Amino acid sequence: MKNKAKVVMMMSLSAVLLSACTLSNSGSGSAPGGSGDGETVRITLGLPGGYDVTNKEIIDGFIAAHPNIEVDIQEAPWGDFTNRIATQIAGNTMPDLWFQENAVILGYGQRGVAEDLAPYIERDLTTDDYIDTLFAAQTPEGQVWGVPHGANPIALAYNKTIFEEGGVALPTDEWTFENLIEAAKQLTQTDANGNTEVFGFIGSSSITQGWFPWIKQAGGMVLDETLTESRFDDPNTIAGLQQLRDGIADGYFMDGDSITAYGGELPAFGSGKSAMFFLQYSTQVTMNNDFPDTDWDVVKIPRSVDGERYVPTVSNSWLISSRASQEAKDASWEFLKYYLGDEAQAILAESGSALPVKQSALALLEDSQTKPANKLAFTDGIAEGGVTLDENASWNEWRIAVQQIVNEIVKGNVTPEAGALDIHKRVQDILDSQS
Amino acid sequence: MHKQGYWGYIFTLPFIVNLLVFVLFPIVFSAYIAFTQWDLFNAPRWVGLDNWIQTLTDPPFWISIRNVMVFSLIFVPLQTVFAFIIAYLLNQSIRGKSLFRLFYFMPVVTPWIAGGILWVWLYNYRFGLINWTLDSIGITPIHWLDNKHWWVVIASVAIANVWKGIGSSMILLLAGMQNVPKEMLEAAAIDGASRWVRLTRIIFPLVSPMVYMVMILSTIASFQAFDVFLGMFGSITAGIPEQHMVTNLIIYRDAFLFFKMGPASAMAWLLFVIILSITLFQRYFEKRWVHYD
The missing domain is CATH 3.40.190.10 (Periplasmic binding protein-like II)
Incomplete structure (x- = not known):
C-alpha cells in the first residue's frame, strides 16, 4: 500500500512538472x-x-x-x-x-x-x-x-553622385519605366576587362522590389480584381518579367551573384555599386546608419505603360x-x-x-x-497608387510557388514565357483549392 | 513483484512519461492526422486516404524523393570513403595528429547558417573561389547552385554536406581502427604483408562494423536532409526551386507555412517507409561484407 502511494505521488509530480512546461x-x-x-x-x-x-x-x-x-x-x-x-x-x-x-x-x-x-x-x-x-x-x-x-511602400532611390558623374539627368516623378531602363543602360560602367563596376539598377527577384512592380508597370496583373484568378498568362505580365530578365541578361541590372557579393541589395546600393534601387521605406533607417555619406534621394515609382502609377506597399x-x-x-x-x-x-x-x-x-x-x-x-x-501585393488567404502559398519559378527566370534557366505559363497553372490550382 | 521492482519503475517513470508524451504520442497522433484535414487551428476532419493519394500523385513529392536519393547516392559513398581515408591517415604516427583531428572535426560543430554562407561564397559563379580556380587553369566556370541541370545542384549540396559530416564519421572509424590489435598488424608485417594488404585484409574487415554503421547513419541523415538545403538556398519563403527541394523541406513548408498538417504527416510517414526500406536493404547485404568476429 505504501509503495502504491509512492507510485501515485511520483506520477502526480510528473504530471505537475509536465503541466509546468506548457505556456x-x-x-x-x-x-x-x-x-x-x-x-x-x-x-x-x-x-x-x-x-x-x-x-x-x-x-x-x-x-x-x-x-x-x-x-x-x-x-x-x-x-x-x-x-x-x-x-x-x-x-x-x-x-x-x-x-x-x-x-x-x-x-x-x-x-x-x-x-x-x-x-x-x-x-x-x-x-x-x-x-x-x-x-x-x-x-x-x-x-x-x-x-x-x-x-512600407517602395520608391525609386537614386545615387546622385553616380548620376552627376554619368551626366544623366536625375529621375523625376514623371519618369516611366522606359526612362528607368534607358538611364540604367547609360549609367552602367565597366572596367577595361569588361567587368561591371557600377550597375544602373538592382534587378531584385523579390516580390515587392522585383517581379510585382515589373509586372504592374507593363500593364500586366498577378491576380484579377477578385483575387481568385491567376493572370500570369496575360501577355503584359510576361512582358514585365521579360524586361526584368533582359536587364539582368544584358548587364545593366545587377544580377544575383553580384548582389550576394556586395552583401545584399541595400549594401550594394548604399556602397555605390548601383545607381538606382527600389527602396522600401523602412530600410531608410539602415541606409542612413550604415551609409551616412552616400548622397541619395528618392522619387515616386515610375509610371507604367498606361500612365498609371502602382506603388507596392507591404x-x-x-x-x-x-x-x-x-x-x-x-x-x-x-x-x-x-x-x-x-x-x-x-x-x-x-x-x-x-x-x-x-x-x-x-x-x-x-x-x-x-x-x-x-x-x-x-x-x-x-x-496616388498604393497597392497591396494581391494579398489573400492563400498568398503565402501562391507567392512561394511564383517565387520558385521567378528565381529560375531571372537566372535565365527558364524563359519568361514558359515560366509564366507554369506559374499560371500552379497559382490557379492553389487558388482553386482554397475556394 | 519484488520491492526492488517498484523502485525501478519509479526511477524510470520520468523517462517513461517523456517517451510516452513526447515520442509515442506524437508518432501515433501524426499517424492519425495523416488521415485528416487539419490546419492546426480547427478540429481535424477525417478525409480517409485523400492525403495519401494526394501525396502519391503529387509530382513535387516524387521530385523531392528523387533528389534525396541522388543526394544520398553521392553523399554516403563520398563521406564514407573520405572519412575512412582520413581516419586511416590520422591513425598513423604523424606529427600534429591532434591538430589535424581538430581541423577535420571543426565543420561538425559549425552551424549550417555559417557553413552555408561559406559554401555559397565558394560556389558563387562570378566571384567564387572554386570558379576562380577553374578559370585560372582554363576550365569554364560552372553554375554550381543555379545550374539548369538539377543533379549538378544536388551534387554541389552533397559535397558541401560531406565537408560538414566527415568529421563525425571519421571519429567513429578512428575509434574502430584504434581497436585493431597492434600485434596482429605487426605479425602481418613480419610475414611480409604490404601496407595495402594490411589495410584491405586486416584493418578494413575489423573496422567493417563501424563502416556499416557510418553508412547506415549517413543514409538516414541524407534522407532527412533539411538544414544543409536551407543553409545553401536561404529560407523556404525565398523560393527554393522545386527541382531542388527535398522531402523534409516540403514537409516543414506544408505543415508550418501552409498549415496542411494532414498531407505533411502522410508525407512524413512515406519518407519513414522509404528510409526503413533502404535500411533493411542495406542490412540484407550486411552479411556479405561486415565481419563481427
Whole structure:
C-alpha cells in the first residue's frame, strides 16, 4: 500500500512538472468585470522582432496611459516568433494581440483565429483620418482581420553622385519605366576587362522590389480584381518579367551573384555599386546608419505603360485573437486605438521604421531632416497608387510557388514565357483549392 | 513483484512519461492526422486516404524523393570513403595528429547558417573561389547552385554536406581502427604483408562494423536532409526551386507555412517507409561484407 502511494505521488509530480512546461494563455485570465468597472485586465502582447520593430516608447506610453490594463510582453526575434506562433495557436496559448505579415493575418482570419475588427473601427475610428492602408487586411466580404502596424511602400532611390558623374539627368516623378531602363543602360560602367563596376539598377527577384512592380508597370496583373484568378498568362505580365530578365541578361541590372557579393541589395546600393534601387521605406533607417555619406534621394515609382502609377506597399498588421476573453479583446482594442492615435503615430513617423497610417502623422514627415529629403515620394506615392501585393488567404502559398519559378527566370534557366505559363497553372490550382 | 521492482519503475517513470508524451504520442497522433484535414487551428476532419493519394500523385513529392536519393547516392559513398581515408591517415604516427583531428572535426560543430554562407561564397559563379580556380587553369566556370541541370545542384549540396559530416564519421572509424590489435598488424608485417594488404585484409574487415554503421547513419541523415538545403538556398519563403527541394523541406513548408498538417504527416510517414526500406536493404547485404568476429 505504501509503495502504491509512492507510485501515485511520483506520477502526480510528473504530471505537475509536465503541466509546468506548457505556456498559459494569460489573455483568458483577465480579472472578472473587465476594464469598464475599474478592475484590472491583463493582456498578452506579442512583439515579433521585439523593440527593434515596435517602438518601446509607444508600448510604455500605452501602459502609462492605461493603469487598469496590465500588459505582458511576449517578445522574440522575428523568425522565432513567427515559427512559434502557429503552435501556440494550436495549443491555445497565443497572445491576445500580436502582429505579423498582412497576408498571414488574412490566412488567420479565414481560419477563425482573428477577431473581425470592422465593428470596432466603425464604432471608434474616423476612417477619413487615415490612409487607405488602414484597410489592408480587409476581405472582399468586408471583414477586417487586422489594422496596420505600419505601411512600407517602395520608391525609386537614386545615387546622385553616380548620376552627376554619368551626366544623366536625375529621375523625376514623371519618369516611366522606359526612362528607368534607358538611364540604367547609360549609367552602367565597366572596367577595361569588361567587368561591371557600377550597375544602373538592382534587378531584385523579390516580390515587392522585383517581379510585382515589373509586372504592374507593363500593364500586366498577378491576380484579377477578385483575387481568385491567376493572370500570369496575360501577355503584359510576361512582358514585365521579360524586361526584368533582359536587364539582368544584358548587364545593366545587377544580377544575383553580384548582389550576394556586395552583401545584399541595400549594401550594394548604399556602397555605390548601383545607381538606382527600389527602396522600401523602412530600410531608410539602415541606409542612413550604415551609409551616412552616400548622397541619395528618392522619387515616386515610375509610371507604367498606361500612365498609371502602382506603388507596392507591404504592411504588417495587428490582430486580436478571436479566442481571447471579451475583456481582453476590449483591452487589446484600447491598445490598437492608442497605436492608431496621434501620439503613437507621431512616434512611428519619427522612427522612420514604417509609414504611419494616420494623415496627421504623415504630415509630420514634411519637416523630417533625415535622408531621403523627398519623403513625399513615399507618402504621395502611396496616396496616388498604393497597392497591396494581391494579398489573400492563400498568398503565402501562391507567392512561394511564383517565387520558385521567378528565381529560375531571372537566372535565365527558364524563359519568361514558359515560366509564366507554369506559374499560371500552379497559382490557379492553389487558388482553386482554397475556394 | 519484488520491492526492488517498484523502485525501478519509479526511477524510470520520468523517462517513461517523456517517451510516452513526447515520442509515442506524437508518432501515433501524426499517424492519425495523416488521415485528416487539419490546419492546426480547427478540429481535424477525417478525409480517409485523400492525403495519401494526394501525396502519391503529387509530382513535387516524387521530385523531392528523387533528389534525396541522388543526394544520398553521392553523399554516403563520398563521406564514407573520405572519412575512412582520413581516419586511416590520422591513425598513423604523424606529427600534429591532434591538430589535424581538430581541423577535420571543426565543420561538425559549425552551424549550417555559417557553413552555408561559406559554401555559397565558394560556389558563387562570378566571384567564387572554386570558379576562380577553374578559370585560372582554363576550365569554364560552372553554375554550381543555379545550374539548369538539377543533379549538378544536388551534387554541389552533397559535397558541401560531406565537408560538414566527415568529421563525425571519421571519429567513429578512428575509434574502430584504434581497436585493431597492434600485434596482429605487426605479425602481418613480419610475414611480409604490404601496407595495402594490411589495410584491405586486416584493418578494413575489423573496422567493417563501424563502416556499416557510418553508412547506415549517413543514409538516414541524407534522407532527412533539411538544414544543409536551407543553409545553401536561404529560407523556404525565398523560393527554393522545386527541382531542388527535398522531402523534409516540403514537409516543414506544408505543415508550418501552409498549415496542411494532414498531407505533411502522410508525407512524413512515406519518407519513414522509404528510409526503413533502404535500411533493411542495406542490412540484407550486411552479411556479405561486415565481419563481427
